[in-house]
Amino acid sequence: MAAAPKSNDVKTEARPLEAAAIAKDVLFTAILAFIILGPILGLKTFAISGSLALEQRWGLVAVFAAIAAAGRLAYHLLVWQKPQARPSKAASASFLPAISFGKYLVPVVLILAIALPFLPGVDRRVVDLAILILTYIMLGWGLNIVVGLAGLLDLGYVAFYAVGAYAYALLATIYLPAWFGDGIVPWAFFITLPIAGILAALWGVILGFPVLRLRGDYLAIVTLAFGEIVRVILINWSDFTGGPAGIGGIPRPSFFGLPFTDGEGGFAAFFGLDFKPIHRIIFLYYVILVLALLTNFVTMRLRRLPVGRAWEALREDEIACRSLGINTTSTKLTAFAIGAMFAGFAGSFFATRQGFVSPESFVFLESFIILAVVVLGGLGSQIGVVIAAIVIIGAFEVFRELNFLKAVMPAGFDPVQYRMLAVGAALVLIMRWKPRGFVTRREPSVVLKEKKAISTDLVAEGHG
Amino acid sequence: MEYFLQQLINGITLGSIYGLIAIGYTMVYGIIGMINFAHGDVFMVGGFVSLIAIVALGVTGGSGFFPIILALVLVVFIAMIIASAYNWTIERVAYRPLRGSFRLAPLISAIGMSIVLQEFVRIAQDGRPKPLQPIVTGGYEIMSREAAQGEFIVRLSNMQIFIIITTLILMAVFTAVITRTSLGRAQRSCEQDMKMASLLGIDINRTISITFIMGAALAAVAGLMFFLYYGVTDFYVGFLAGIKAFTAAVLGGIGSIPGAMIGGLIIGLIEVFWSAYFSIEYKDVAAFAMLAAVLIFLPQGILGKPEIEKV
Numbered sequence: 001m002a003a004a005p006k007s008n009d010v011k012t013e014a015r016p017l018e019a020a021a022i023a024k025d026v027l028f029t030a031i032l033a034f035i036i037l038g039p040i041l042g043l044k045t046f047a048i049s050g051s052l053a054l055e056q057r058w059g060l061v062a063v064f065a066a067i068a069a070a071g072r073l074a075y076h077l078l079v080w081q082k083p084q085a086r087p088s089k090a091a092s093a094s095f096l097p098a099i100s101f102g103k104y105l106v107p108v109v110l111i112l113a114i115a116l117p118f119l120p121g122v123d124r125r126v127v128d129l130a131i132l133i134l135t136y137i138m139l140g141w142g143l144n145i146v147v148g149l150a151g152l153l154d155l156g157y158v159a160f161y162a163v164g165a166y167a168y169a170l171l172a173t174i175y176l177p178a179w180f181g182d183g184i185v186p187w188a189f190f191i192t193l194p195i196a197g198i199l200a201a202l203w204g205v206i207l208g209f210p211v212l213r214l215r216g217d218y219l220a221i222v223t224l225a226f227g228e229i230v231r232v233i234l235i236n237w238s239d240f241t242g243g244p245a246g247i248g249g250i251p252r253p254s255f256f257g258l259p260f261t262d263g264e265g266g267f268a269a270f271f272g273l274d275f276k277p278i279h280r281i282i283f284l285y286y287v288i289l290v291l292a293l294l295t296n297f298v299t300m301r302l303r304r305l306p307v308g309r310a311w312e313a314l315r316e317d318e319i320a321c322r323s324l325g326i327n328t329t330s331t332k333l334t335a336f337a338i339g340a341m342f343a344g345f346a347g348s349f350f351a352t353r354q355g356f357v358s359p360e361s362f363v364f365l366e367s368f369i370i371l372a373v374v375v376l377g378g379l380g381s382q383i384g385v386v387i388a389a390i391v392i393i394g395a396f397e398v399f400r401e402l403n404f405l406k407a408v409m410p411a412g413f414d415p416v417q418y419r420m421l422a423v424g425a426a427l428v429l430i431m432r433w434k435p436r437g438f439v440t441r442r443e444p445s446v447v448l449k450e451k452k453a454i455s456t457d458l459v460a461e462g463h464g
Numbered sequence: 465m466e467y468f469l470q471q472l473i474n475g476i477t478l479g480s481i482y483g484l485i486a487i488g489y490t491m492v493y494g495i496i497g498m499i500n501f502a503h504g505d506v507f508m509v510g511g512f513v514s515l516i517a518i519v520a521l522g523v524t525g526g527s528g529f530f531p532i533i534l535a536l537v538l539v540v541f542i543a544m545i546i547a548s549a550y551n552w553t554i555e556r557v558a559y560r561p562l563r564g565s566f567r568l569a570p571l572i573s574a575i576g577m578s579i580v581l582q583e584f585v586r587i588a589q590d591g592r593p594k595p596l597q598p599i600v601t602g603g604y605e606i607m608s609r610e611a612a613q614g615e616f617i618v619r620l621s622n623m624q625i626f627i628i629i630t631t632l633i634l635m636a637v638f639t640a641v642i643t644r645t646s647l648g649r650a651q652r653s654c655e656q657d658m659k660m661a662s663l664l665g666i667d668i669n670r671t672i673s674i675t676f677i678m679g680a681a682l683a684a685v686a687g688l689m690f691f692l693y694y695g696v697t698d699f700y701v702g703f704l705a706g707i708k709a710f711t712a713a714v715l716g717g718i719g720s721i722p723g724a725m726i727g728g729l730i731i732g733l734i735e736v737f738w739s740a741y742f743s744i745e746y747k748d749v750a751a752f753a754m755l756a757a758v759l760i761f762l763p764q765g766i767l768g769k770p771e772i773e774k775v
Contacts, residue, residue, distance in 0.1 A: 035549045039513045039542075041588045043520060052519045052596060153568050155575070210760050217499045217571050218759050221710060225752035228707075232752075236745040364703070368579060375572055421583035427576025428558045431569045435562075 026073045033068035037061045106383065113289060117282040127281050131288055131353065133393045135346055138292040140373035140385035142342030145299055147371070148380035149308065150335035151315025152212075153220040155367055156227025159207070160200040160340035162234060162362035164347020167196040169247040169357045170240075186254035189352050193345060200344025201337040208336035212329055227367055234359040246358025253352045255283055288349055295342045296382055302338070311335050312380075365420065372423045376430055378437025387438050392423055466609045470618045471740045472733070477624045477693065479732025480631035484686035485709035486716065486724035487638070488551075488679025494655045494719030495675055496563070501574035502554055504706015505581035506680050510547040510687030511697045512585055515594055517542045525601045532599060536626075536688075543684040550581075551680030552673055560669070578702075585699040593698040600626055600692060627689045634685060635725060638678070642721060651675060655719060704748060708735070711755040717768020726766060 042061040043054045117127050139161065146154045172188035184191070211222045234241045241247070254260065258267040260280035267283075268275035302308040310331045314321050322328055351357050373392055377384025399415040430437060485507050492500045523535040558573045603621030642648035650671045653661040662668045690705065691697040712731040716723025731751060738750040758765070 032549060032553060035546060036553060039516045039546055040509065040585055043516045044589055045516060045519055045594055046590075047592070047594075052515075052594060054516065054519055147568075151568070153571060211756065214759055214763070216567050218714075218763070220568075220571055221499060221707070222756050222759055225707065225755045229749050229752045232746065232749050236743075365579075368575065371572070371575070379568075417587060418583075420579055421587065424576045424579030424583060428573045428580065431565070431573040431576070432558070432561045435565055435569050 022073070022076050025076070026069050029072040030065045030069035033065040034061060037064050109386070117285055124278050124281055127278070127285050129394060129397055131281070131285050133389050134285070134288040134292050135350060135353075136370065136373055136389040136393050137386050138288065138295050138346045138349075139343060139370045140377065140389055141292065141295040141299060141382065142339050142346065143370050143374050144380065144382070144385055145302075145311070145342070146335050146339035147374050148378075149299075149303065149315065150311040150332060151216070152332060152335065153216055153223075153371075154336070154339070155220050155224035155364070155371065156207075156230070157223075157339070157343055157370055158362045158364070158367040159227040159230040160204060160343035161347040161350065161366070162230055162359075163200045163203050163340075164196040164344030165351040165357045165361070166234065166241060166247070166347075167199045167344065168192045168348040168351040169250050171195065172251050172352075173247060173249060185251050186259055187256075188251055189253040189348070190256070193348050196348040197341040197344040200347065201341040204337040204340025205333055208333050209329075212332040212336070224364065224367075227362075227364060231359050231362050234362070242358075244359060246356060246360070248356045250351050250355045250357065252280065252355060253284065253287065284349075284353055288353075291345055291349060295345075298338075298342075299382065307331065307334055368420075369423065372427055376423075376426060376437055378439040381437060381439040384437050384439035391438075392419075466607055466616050466618050467740070469607065471736050473618070473620055473624060475733035475736035476729060477627050477732070478736055479712075479729035480627055481686045481690050481693070481728070482705070482709045482712045482732050483725040483728025484631060484634065484682045484689075485705060486712040486728045487721055488683045489710050489713040490716070490718055490721060490724040491651070491675050491679050493713065495651065495658070495672060496559070496570075498559070498570040499574065499710065500554075500559075500676075500679070501571065501706075502558075502577040502581055503551075503679065503683060504702035504704075504709065505578045506547050506551050506554070506702070507683040507687045507690070507705060507709075508697070508699065508702030509550055509581060509585065510543045510680070510684030511691040511701065512589065512594075512687075512699075513546045513684070514539050514543045514688035514691055515596060515697055518596065518599065523599060525597055525599050527599075536599075540685055540688060543688050544681040547680040547684035547687070548677040551676040551683075555673060555676040560672075578706075582699050582702070589699065591699060593696050595696045596691075598623070598692075598695055623693055627693060630685065630689065634682060638682070639721065641678075647671075647674060704751075707755065708751045711751060711758065714755065715758045715762070715765055717765025719769075720765065720767040723765055723767035 038061055041064065042056065042058050044057060045052045045054060047053075113130075116122060116130055139157070143154065143157050146152050146157070168189070171192045172185065176184050176188050176191065207223070207226045211219055211226075214222060235244050237243070252260065255267045258270050260267050260277075260283065261275075266275065267273075267279055273279070303312070310321070310326050311334075313324075313326065314328060314331055318328060321331075350361070354361075369392065373385055373388045375388075376392065377386070377388035396416050396419045485503065488503045488506070489500060492498065492503070517539045518535070521535050521538065523532055527535070554577050558577045559570055562570045562573055600621075600623040603619050603624070605617050606620055607618040609616050642651065650661070650666045651674070653664070653666060654668060654671050658668055661671075687697075690701070708731055709728065712727035713724050714727070715730060716725070716727030731754065734754060735747050735751055739747045742750075
């Protein structure tokens, strides 16, 4: 243990290290990696005739230990040994042109998003993936209100998503037909959407009210507990929610009353088109695009209202807020409720797209992915969420198809298996090296006379 | 009465395990003021390492008294060392560089680390639950009663005795380390005022590292016992057990080590009695609701000091 270098001192100033010390440290890294990886990775347990046996994979451990040691060595030689000026000045300067770049980026992405289903070479799979990504973008934007703007770490966000999904599933399959007759079913989605949003917001208030006095990390773990409570109730309250089996047969959305079916009265027949199943997918795509853009629009507008500014002020300093007369409870509650409302919308959409909901879809891992989208993109950054969602959700689907990966890696290698591992590691690394996420620049919400860029080093990290 | 007694025994057993995990949370929180979200997963890793060590050593329930005791002692040490290596590395990689970063940074990093550990074990050992034949078998009948459905026997198994005795020994050793040694003094001083402690010549980084190592060692023992008690483990056990142990730490008063033990016992008893008398499906809801209730109504815990918010 004594051999470990004090990495903190070394990073800021170049300090020549003895070759022997480096060798010792690299050896220590290799041994540590071996100890850590040895048992879990090197000895795989498998069931054999009622008991367990071990499969030895020491080669694998040695490879990873060697990689760790080589990484450490490279770090020593390339990073710590180099006399370096802190590069932050140069980095922040290079972000300044990003303003004009960002000005064109947003419309281009928007036009691309609108035209996507009609671009050549775009088939059903691509549109499906785009729908999935947009769902996460919407959830990310919704959570961004809570985490990014108000600074409340919500680990149970998926509970509100579940409320929205179950609200639509139950209303559309049981209650609306029972109350208004079957004729209502094609309209169910559009009727339920606001209801689902309101219900989710209500749940946000109910769950938020008792816990919002808590400090940041306590709040996080309580919201996590609430998220789990909702899931356990969904599993066990079988009479109402269908239990672990969930609810199936949820009506698909219709084009404002025109079902996407072949034949008379369908969408295709009404507009004189040939019937294609992809019409429904494209319609779904536009629904989620509109919902996501709505989320973004509302967020951007709210940020300019007093309540939005109060959120951001609250994130920076709660005590200062209180002494300036901001009602912190109601400010936090609005953030919680509005964030929850968008999750409710997204949940409704999820239910209608899948046609099936079950508690399996609303586990903690889902909350974690949404949080990762927000954190990796950059807390409080709207465009960052888009980039992070595309990277996290989209990239791995693409990896699956890459042929050279299949050629290099052993048989049965499925990159999707490693997705959460990579996302978890990315969360740690981004907190360490780039706590403001992929997109470090923040557009100021309110400006006096002229817009000034807030570059990274003008604000303390994570406080912008 | 007999049923109650049996549940009491079960509750104390489970509570001892939660208490051991809770100590790791409470010490880390006491010193650096963050929830080590990955602690539950270190506990899981400890359980997995024990499982692998037991399979590698080839002990079974029929190995005889002394070989089993010997093997268990060996397994405990292996699990402690490896879990400590894990927690030490986690602290170095994921938490130490973030001291002085913004408020939520260590917590987010910890959540990432927790997922990394879970996914690593899931990928390396596949996701299926790993069952093992009981190793510590047998037990004592304390009481029996003729009931309508047949005889009801109150049983104290050897496994439960093993768990309770191990916990007591660890607690005694641990309390002695904290109260009697210079290391414990350094830890207590860091907890009170880290800046002042460093001015007075205490190596803070070393003290924090050792705190993580001690917490992990206790969690590893808890992992071994949890896994032996239930006879099965998987990569996900750390999540629930971690939340419950954290609840125990908060309930006992965060930063207080006897508090963590008391909190653990209370949470274990609540869980067992809730399952026994109300509904087993909602036992986790009971624990989560307990967490929320404690944080809302008794945030300083039973033995903790009330927190003063300084401007």
